[in-house]
Amino acid sequence: MVDSSTTGRANQKARTRKAIVDACRELIRSGAEITMPQVARAALVSEATAYRYFPDLVSLVRESLVGVWPEPAQALAPVAGSADPAERVAFACEYLMRGIHAYQGAVRAMISHTITAPANPTTRPGIRFGLIDHALAPFEEADGPASLTPTAMTQLKRGLAIIISAEALFTLTDLCGLSVDEAIASAVRAATALTTAAFAEAPADRPVR
Structure with a gap:
């Protein structure tokens, strides 16, 4: 027989969470x-x-962000057909920056935690x-358009990670x-210039991989 009191407590905990x-x-x-x-008062x-x-604000914010940001393919759907890397990167940059501004309270909280707890950056x-x-x-x-070497692509992504970021937006x-x-x-x-330069430096005769 199911203990109704136990089930009731479990349901209440689920509702509270x-x-x-x-x-x-x-x-x-x-x-x-x-x-x-503030969260407690609102809840x-x-x-x-x-x-x-x-246990902490970051774990709560992380769980609460699920479903707030769309998947990358959905976010970048307007440039899905573009074969211009600079155009695609520019769109991604503006999309992220607009989202950071819209959700800046949560983003600032996450950055603050990253600074004070650098041992756990993956949170x-x-x-x-x-x-x-x-x-x-x-x-x-x-089978895509001519691409960069793996090393050049990695370097480009690292550079873009600095520009396309909350830290960059808040600095500016x-x-x-x-x-x-x-x-x-x-x-x-900046993101467009970096991308354009990276592809301009790629060998013109580099075959499609």
């Missing part, structure tokens, strides 16, 4: 600063209760890497004083 995640997700979508006390639970379900979602990989994927396919807005639109335009120009 969902309420905490849903509250955090709504705060993320609002772009507001995110702290555990109508105590801060202590929130910490019983999530931060690597959304930029999926977008960069997808933008450049056609140039790594055997917080430290350089640019507006969001100016900052995004600056990052897109």
